[in-house]
Amino acid sequence: MSFLSSPLPLTLSPRDALDCNFSPTQYTGDDGLHLLHSAIAIGASYDSAERYPPPRCHPQTRKVVFEIILAWTNNAQHGPRVLWVNGDAGSGKSAISQTVAEYCAQSGQLGATFFFSHGKGDLSDGRLLFPTIAYKLASSLPALRAPLSHAIHSNPSILSDCLEVQVQKLIVEPFSNICHPSVPTLIVIDNLDACEGAEMQHLILTLVAQILVVHRLPLCFFITSRVPSHLQITFDAPIFCKLANRISLENFISDTDVKVFLRAEFANIRQYHQHIQDIPARWPAADVIDLLVQKSGGQFLYPATVLKYVDDPNGDPAERLTDVVVAAMSPKPSSLTPTDQLYHHVLSTCPDPTALLRVLGPLAVTYSALPTTELEKILGLTPGDADTRLRDIHALVDVPMPSAMSPPHTLRIPQQSTKEFLVDIHRSFMFRIETGKYHAEMARGCIRFIGEMDSVEDIDLASYQYVRRKWTRHLSQAMPAPDLLQDLCELRFVYSRLPSEVREVVAWLKSLPIPPPDVLDVWQTWQVQLHAQTVYCIP
Incomplete structure (x- = not known):
């Protein structure tokens, strides 16, 4: 779906993009879009390889719900521009969003999609929502390309500005320079409650309201989520009572x-x-x-x-x-739902639960999908170990076959409800995943991977990006296991870290109930030296 012939390498971060020097003589018309590509959540689209195979509704089910949704899409220009579909885990919200996106893509009404996912890095980062929407809108509405590209080319700092500025510069102002389509363009935001932070979720909805009410842009928003109290309060506010229709999937439960x-x-x-x-x-x-x-x-x-x-x-x-x-x-404990009982049955078919959790635990805490071979490298497993250990639980873990539509052999746990089960000791019992333990495993693996990069000829781009960007995130959630603390004392690794990484490590060490003095001293010493070098270099 990309409309760029040669987007920037995926290793370029939004902050890196700000350091790029584009002179006016080099401007080709798409330079700003190249920069924007570095600031989007690539896996958030309905047709993303990370989501393959995506959930879809069976064509003979949800007929009443789809009749209501399609009637809304056809009449959005004359009525409420927001449709909020809400329901509990397992109610099929993402399958409905996927089906709506595919249908509207075929009809030409789809503008952009963003499928949030709990604890998945870019896919749970609300700061990437509007840059991603703007980028996809420029693909769906080619007239937006030139004004959007020019806006970013003229002021690349937009990519690191607050959401309010991004909405104004990336969406509102570019739309002011084009002829509006006759039918509102659809934006699908799925699983909004998976966006990190209740305040961020509220801000996103506030900005959606401003886009539609204040700026009157020709857009309509299809939004799905569970019903946490803060989202219920936001949608119950007077502005959304007028702006949004809502569908509660609990009212459409159908045994048929x-x-x-x-x-x-x-x-x-x-x-x-x-x-x-x-x-x-x-x-x-x-x-x-x-x-x-x-x-x-x-x-x-x-x-x-x-x-x-x-x-x-x-x-x-x-x-x-x-x-x-x-x-x-x-007979099962009365506290377990039928789905929990089924999860227990699936997991109990594995002959070695310890070996199973050695892969399943890290998989449950990763922030984005990794090829199986690369996950094995990070965890220090031999090739084929992951498949062998997960062989009996394919009902809970997706292992897509290699195809043109997906990265080869990428493991993922598709259902957030599965992860919620695994981390809850009152539900999973012996299969409980202690997230701090496996964040420590991933942090150690990333540290080891970074230390070995100089001796590896063929480094997978996804792995390189992951370990460089996510290792401190894993560390921040990790249990202070002795092996991890020992890895953090490796001086060659310490002295190759950037100031931002050093700050995060020192902050984590200080947050521990009993900060390890030797490890903390190593990192604080290097932090002081880095600061001195920075001061010395300032003219």
Whole structure:
């Protein structure tokens, strides 16, 4: 979908972009867009490789909801310009957003999308929302390219300005220089509650209201989220009562939709595996379907997980479905939901939970997707270890096959609800992931990776970006394990760190209940030397 023939390398950060020297004689018309490309969340788009394969709604489900949504998109110029779709985890919000985005992309109404994701670095950073929207709008509305590019070329500091300035310079003013389309252009913002910080979420909605009410831009916004109290308060404010329609998916819980979804997907599984397994034509039985529908509670998370487990390439679908039914009918702690019980069943099929958590734990705390081979390098695992340890839990972890649409062999945990289960000891029990422990593992891996970069010929770009940008983030959330503190004493590593990294390390060390004096002294000494060098260099 990119409209740039040669965007800046992905290693260029927004701050790096400010240091680029573009002279007027070099200006080609797209230079500003090249700079903007460095300040966007690349994986936030509906067609991003990081989201492949994306969740989609089955065409025979959610019919009433989609009728309402499509009626709103067709009449947005005459009514409320915001539609807020809200629901609990597993209610299918992201699948609805994906389907709406794809439909409106085909009709020509889609302008931009941003799919937030909990704790995923750029995908949870609200500061990247409006630059990303502006960049995608310039692709959808080519008339915006020249004024947007010129604005950034004239003042690259826009990329590091506050959100209010970015909205004004990147969206409002460029729109003032073009003829507005006759039909409002759609902006999809999915999973807004996954944006870090309640204040940031409120600010985003405030700026959306200003775009529509004060500046009257020809845009409409489709927004999905859970319903935390602060978002409920914002949408209940007088401005949004007039500006926004809302759909609560809790009002559209449908056992019929779940049953249609299950029957269609089981038919696909039966057809795919027919040449390998002798699956009965009437499989599964009606009472099995009824049991799964009853366990789903009208939501799609439970049946979708069942289907992924049954369709695992390493097992017999009929046998695996029998296992699910037996597990669903077995007595479990009353505190566990049917989905939690299913998660326990899937995880318990792994013969070595310790080895499983050695990969699953770090995967749950990574800030962006990494190729499997690179994650293994960071964790110090041998090639193939990650696949071997996750082989039995494909129902919970996506391992996309290599294709033209996705990075080869990239692991990810697609459902935020899965991560919430894993970190809650009252739900996951023996499978609990202690996030501080695995942040420490990732921090150690990044430190080791940085130390070995000089001796490695072929460095993966994604890994290089990740370890350089995210290692201090992992450190800030890490438990002060002895091995980690020992790694931080490696002088060659310490003396190669930038001032910003040194500040973050010193701040983390000081935040510990008992700051390790030897480690703190090493970093503070280097911090003083760096400061002295900076002062000495100032003329």
